[in-house]
Amino acid sequence: MNNSNKNNMTIHLKVWRQASNKEKGKMESYTLSDVSPDMSFLEMLDQLNLKLMKEKIEPVSFDHDCREGICGMCSLMINGHAHGPQLLTTTCQLHMREYKDGDEIVIEPWRSRAFPVVKDLVVDRSAFDKIMAAGGFVSVNTGSAPDANGTAIAKVVADEAMDAAQCIGCGACVAACENGSAMLFVAAKVSQLSLLPQGQPEAASRVKSMVAKMDEMGFGNCTNHSECMAACPKGISVEHIARMNRDFLKSSLLQ
Amino acid sequence: MSSHKLDSKVPSGSIDQKWNQHKFQSKMINPSNKRKYKIIVVGTGLAGSSAAASLAQLGYEVSAFCIQDSPRRAHSIAAQGGINAAKNYQNDGDSVQRLFYDTIKGGDFRAREANVYRLAQVSTSIIDQCVAQGVPFAREYGGTLSNRSFGGAQVSRTFYARGQTGQQLLLGAYSALMRMVGLGKVKLYPRREMTELVLVDGHAKGAVFKNLITGEYESHAADAVILATGGYGNVYYLSTNAMACNTSANWAAYKKGAFFGNPCYTQIHPTCIPVHGENQAKLTLMSESLRNDGRVWVPKKVGDTRPPDQIPAEERDYYLERIYPSFGNLAPRDISSRQAKNMCDEGRGVGSSGLAVYLDFKDAIQRDGKSVVEGKYGNLFDMYQRITAENPYDVPMRIFPAVHYTMGGLWVDYNLMSTIPGLHVLGEANFSDHGANRLGASALMQGLADGYFVIPYTIGNYLAASASKKIETNHEAFKEATEASLIRENKFLNIKGSKGAMEYHKDLGKIMWDSVGMSRSEAGLKKAISDIQKLRHEFHQNVNVPGSAKGFNPELIRAFRVSDFLELGEVMARDALERNESCGGHFRDEFQTEDGEAKRDDENFCHVAAWEFQGVDKAPNRHQEKLEFENVKLSTRSYK
Numbered sequence A: 001m002n003n004s005n006k007n008n009m010t011i012h013l014k015v016w017r018q019a020s021n022k023e024k025g026k027m028e029s030y031t032l033s034d035v036s037p038d039m040s041f042l043e044m045l046d047q048l049n050l051k052l053m054k055e056k057i058e059p060v061s062f063d064h065d066c067r068e069g070i071c072g073m074c075s076l077m078i079n080g081h082a083h084g085p086q087l088l089t090t091t092c093q094l095h096m097r098e099y100k101d102g103d104e105i106v107i108e109p110w111r112s113r114a115f116p117v118v119k120d121l122v123v124d125r126s127a128f129d130k131i132m133a134a135g136g137f138v139s140v141n142t143g144s145a146p147d148a149n150g151t152a153i154a155k156v157v158a159d160e161a162m163d164a165a166q167c168i169g170c171g172a173c174v175a176a177c178e179n180g181s182a183m184l185f186v187a188a189k190v191s192q193l194s195l196l197p198q199g200q201p202e203a204a205s206r207v208k209s210m211v212a213k214m215d216e217m218g219f220g221n222c223t224n225h226s227e228c229m230a231a232c233p234k235g236i237s238v239e240h241i242a243r244m245n246r247d248f249l250k251s252s253l254l255q
Numbered sequence B: 001m002s003s004h005k006l007d008s009k010v011p012s013g014s015i016d017q018k019w020n021q022h023k024f025q026s027k028m029i030n031p032s033n034k035r036k037y038k039i040i041v042v043g044t045g046l047a048g049s050s051a052a053a054s055l056a057q058l059g060y061e062v063s064a065f066c067i068q069d070s071p072r073r074a075h076s077i078a079a080q081g082g083i084n085a086a087k088n089y090q091n092d093g094d095s096v097q098r099l100f101y102d103t104i105k106g107g108d109f110r111a112r113e114a115n116v117y118r119l120a121q122v123s124t125s126i127i128d129q130c131v132a133q134g135v136p137f138a139r140e141y142g143g144t145l146s147n148r149s150f151g152g153a154q155v156s157r158t159f160y161a162r163g164q165t166g167q168q169l170l171l172g173a174y175s176a177l178m179r180m181v182g183l184g185k186v187k188l189y190p191r192r193e194m195t196e197l198v199l200v201d202g203h204a205k206g207a208v209f210k211n212l213i214t215g216e217y218e219s220h221a222a223d224a225v226i227l228a229t230g231g232y233g234n235v236y237y238l239s240t241n242a243m244a245c246n247t248s249a250n251w252a253a254y255k256k257g258a259f260f261g262n263p264c265y266t267q268i269h270p271t272c273i274p275v276h277g278e279n280q281a282k283l284t285l286m287s288e289s290l291r292n293d294g295r296v297w298v299p300k301k302v303g304d305t306r307p308p309d310q311i312p313a314e315e316r317d318y319y320l321e322r323i324y325p326s327f328g329n330l331a332p333r334d335i336s337s338r339q340a341k342n343m344c345d346e347g348r349g350v351g352s353s354g355l356a357v358y359l360d361f362k363d364a365i366q367r368d369g370k371s372v373v374e375g376k377y378g379n380l381f382d383m384y385q386r387i388t389a390e391n392p393y394d395v396p397m398r399i400f401p402a403v404h405y406t407m408g409g410l411w412v413d414y415n416l417m418s419t420i421p422g423l424h425v426l427g428e429a430n431f432s433d434h435g436a437n438r439l440g441a442s443a444l445m446q447g448l449a450d451g452y453f454v455i456p457y458t459i460g461n462y463l464a465a466s467a468s469k470k471i472e473t474n475h476e477a478f479k480e481a482t483e484a485s486l487i488r489e490n491k492f493l494n495i496k497g498s499k500g501a502m503e504y505h506k507d508l509g510k511i512m513w514d515s516v517g518m519s520r521s522e523a524g525l526k527k528a529i530s531d532i533q534k535l536r537h538e539f540h541q542n543v544n545v546p547g548s549a550k551g552f553n554p555e556l557i558r559a560f561r562v563s564d565f566l567e568l569g570e571v572m573a574r575d576a577l578e579r580n581e582s583c584g585g586h587f588r589d590e591f592q593t594e595d596g597e598a599k600r601d602d603e604n605f606c607h608v609a610a611w612e613f614q615g616v617d618k619a620p621n622r623h624q625e626k627l628e629f630e631n632v633k634l635s636t637r638s639y640k
């Protein structure tokens, strides 16, 4: 429960500062002492901000909300890795015990043409919402659903749909990809809905509209390097991309 | 004190017919006229997303607002355990009647019967709707939906999607919402903070929002306003709520005349990861489902510092099993939390802080094997290990209660309308269905019931009945509201004090947790009221809000929210002080039975307390809505 514990560390930070979309950004260096290994990475940034405020320096803006790895709000490039060094872990779940006294940590925003910087480490990911609005749904109005047990769905299928549905929409896949591709994000939704019987009626039109919107929003092409899967905090597999490609091909043949 | 203003508008008739009758008798709006009505929905959690999508499908012109960069990130996303519905798919005796009864009893007989009955009735349609959207609920090998028993229920009525039920339900509602956005029927406004509610002739006719990116204020006019802005657990600073959860939209409405119902009813969840240090910003819930297999214990001896594996079985106190033999480790949340506190107060808490109890899986692992336990709880065990660096397969988890949910909220009638005509409140933001204690897996149910199946009917009734005077944003009322927001933010920016809003928030949280938390006393509450007043005063003299009014400035928004929490905290303490009984999550030291259980006072307190704003530094007025129980017998809630 103690702040100045003998295990506490001094950490050297290099942080991307950018006042707004219209201004140029640059890296700034800060040193933070008394960092407890039990702190989360974002609690460390909270400490930095309190310190900056005491020094009359504007605090660093970063996105965060649930701090439990589920909302997809946190989005930091840490030493060149989307969400930092730990596999299957969002930035907010990363803890300072991953670092040691004297370490230097470089923190940048997601970098992608489709995700412009809003301020400092905060980016605009509304392109993802636009892709979802283009087809990431089953068109069913409230009240017109049949009984939930009316259609049996094999457990393995439901489980696989759930694997895909776990996407938190954080954008790490885009940030990690050298082409800034959103294929894993789009594939996760397409695959979830195409696995389930409920998604079948619109399967062809869904994949086409979502892919078209993705291209329109300025995301890059997929060149199968699987960096996205490695960075995904939910471990979403590139096999969903393969399924989407098959669906896409089918939908073009149907035309 | 008067209660004339509180008409619950509960329809007459037998309880199982009320909702049908009401739907039939409600005024209707012609389908082609619906698009002439504008509705503002603030919040895109389960309640807000489902409402916005459903209303747009009916033809209304809807605008939806949220704080986060996407509606999909609302706090609902974090719900783990599941959602209840009276489907009786397991043939184990569930029914609408049983879900109704369990919810009323679980709420310690402090909720409105008719609302709760309706909730149980519509619960089954929710599951149908979600499955049709493609929500991948857990299934059995035969392909049917799986259920579990949750939060001490005697039947298996909880539907779930691994440990991410809230996420999957919200993504379902979000997909319905985005479909309507794509069709141009909902206009979406993310990264907005509602700062003022706008009234014209006493009716809610719009709201003012701060655009969190530009910092500009934006006015939106409508024929009705819906708040689905979630709960206020963050008044305690540390809670399981997401960081952005706040009371500000509700508070703006309260200050414009919406009554606040039962503010002191808060839920403290028994199984959270204990606080690790002063810099902690957030607490993490460990799903309640763990109590199905984990056994809760503390050492029998006070001050026993031996590691858990060196404490022999006969020197352990499995206190929940001891005190509540028939419910054991599954005793309801309020009761389990309070007992954990009692153990720690006796000096039998564990861990370096002494503020924790063990949740031990050793017996379950021995009985079922590690792989079975891993199959059920693997992701939770991983999460625990990531945060604490301890392996719960080898050493028992350490858990402690944490603030989790707020049953209180803006008072609403049967139509989910507040005391301000036209202002409707859904989900955790209202006070309605959970009485003094919410059962596990019932908040998701309530949020979606309100949004998908209640508000689409009741709002039409209001719109059809109220004169359709169209208001535009050039109306004087919008100018005044914007001006008020500007004055307020300039005030904050110009204080240039020495202490951050976060530090004030922490100070407030400590007062709230110590005196308005798991157990409350007259002296403690009185002191809390004066301490909060002092702190609030200091905050307005000395807070340091950096940056400017323009552009992205999270510290400014934090100051808004902390400022509102500093007012809400006082009202919560007042509510707790006036309620001279113990019920559900509200435990007053002075009102307990001989064996330390909550002692209700049905004669004097079988009512909702609804508070009416009188001015920031003035005591609010307390109104009452009497609760009538015609379909259940008031009984002592016993889990022994």
Ligand SMILES: Cc1cc2nc3c(=O)[nH]c(=O)nc-3n(C[C@H](O)[C@H](O)[C@H](O)COP(=O)(O)OP(=O)(O)OC[C@H]3O[C@@H](n4cnc5c(N)ncnc54)[C@H](O)[C@@H]3O)c2cc1C
Pocket: B042, B043, B044, B045, B046, B047, B048, B065, B066, B067, B068, B071, B074, B075, B076, B077, B078, B079, B080, B081, B082, B083, B165, B166, B192, B193, B194, B195, B228, B229, B230, B231, B240, B241, B242, B245, B246, B248, B249, B285, B404, B405, B426, B427, B428, B429, B440, B441, B442, B443, B444, B445, B447
């Ligand atoms: C960790 C955790 C686990 C839980 N698990 C379960 C469970 O298993 N089962 C269960 O039934 N319940 C559970 N709950 C409770 C349940 O998740 C919530 O009560 C419920 O999701 C609340 O939904 P809501 O739609 O009312 O509000 P929220 O989901 O909180 O949404 C609030 C919305 O309002 C917006 N908003 C808020 N303030 C403003 C403002 N000032 N201006 C503009 N917009 C604003 C936000 O951006 C957001 O979109 C859990 C809660 C927690 C914390």
Ligand code: FES
Pocket: A063, A064, A065, A066, A067, A068, A069, A070, A071, A072, A073, A074, A090, A091, A092, A093
């Ligand atoms: S803050 Fe929600 S996922 Fe990190």
